Amino acid sequence: MRRLKNAFSDEAFMGLVERFERQLAKLLSVLICIVLVAATVQLVVSVLSEFSNPASGWLGDDLIKILGDVLTLLIALEVLQNVTAYLRRHVVQIELVLITALTAVARKVIVLPPGAENKPMLLLGLGVTVVSLSAGYWLVRKADFRDRPPRTEQARGFRGLDL
Template sequence: MRRWLRPLILLWQEVILLLQDNQRFLQLLSQIEGIATRVLAIGMLLVVIVAIIDLGRILTVELFSPPLGQFSLELVKIFGLFLNVLVALEILENITAYLKTHVSSQIVELVIVTSLIAIARKIIILDIGQPETVAKLLGLAIAILALSASYWIVRRLNYRRRP
C-alpha cells in the first residue's frame, strides 16, 4: 500500500514547490498555454481542410448535375459556405497570431475583423422572407457599428504605438 503512496507524496511536494515559486509557476502556465494553442491551431486547420473539401464537393455536385452549369442551391447558400471557410481561416489566423506574438492589441484587432466577417456572412445568408428579419437586421447593424468603432479605436491606438 505504501508503494503507490510515495509517488503521490513526491508529486504533491513538487506541486507545492511549484506554487511557491511564482516564476516556475508562470513558466508552467506559459507552456500549458502554448500546448493548448497549438492543439487549437491543429484542430482549426482540420476544420478548414474539411470545410474546403465539403465546399468543393458541393460545388462539383451543383455544377455537374442537371441542368449543367446551374446551381440548384441558392447562390446565397453557396456564398455562406465560402464565408464559413473565410471565417475559419480568420480564426486560424487569430490562433497563429497568438502563437507568434502576445501583443494583445494586435490580437484584438484580428478578433474584431473576424467578428465583422462573421456578421457580414450572417447578413448575406439572412432570409428576407422571415417576419423577424427587421429586428435581426437592426441588431446586426448595431453590432457592425459597435465593432467598426472598436476597430477604429484599436487600429488608431496600434498606429500610435508603432515606432
C-alpha cells in the same frame, strides 16, 4: 523544502500555465487545419455537383448557401490566424479579432433567410453590431498609428526607386 517551495512559486506556476496555453493553442491549430481541409473538400464537391447538374440554377438559395459556406471557411481561416498570431507573439491581437467578428457578421447579413426583413430587432441588432465592431476597429487602428514613431527615412517609389 526550498525546492518544494520553489516548485509552487508564482513564477513556476505561471510558467506552467503559459506552457499549457501554448500546447492547447497548438492542438487547436491542428484541429482547425483538419476542419478547414475537410470543409474545403466538402465545399469543392458541393460546387462541382452544382456545376454538373444543369437543371439547378445558380441564382437564389443555392448561391447564398455556397457563399455562406465560403465565408464560413474564411472565418475559420481567420480564427486560425488569430491562434497562430497568439503563438508567435503570446498576445491576443485585437485587430485580428475585430476583423474576424466583422467577417462573421457580414456572413450573417449575406445569408439572412427569407423573411428576415420582418424581424426588425434582428436587423437592428446586426446593424448595431456592425457599427460597434467598425468603430472598435477604427479606434484600434487609430491608436496603432499613434503608437508608431514618425517615419524619418526618405520615401521610396515603386520597386524601390527614389522619388
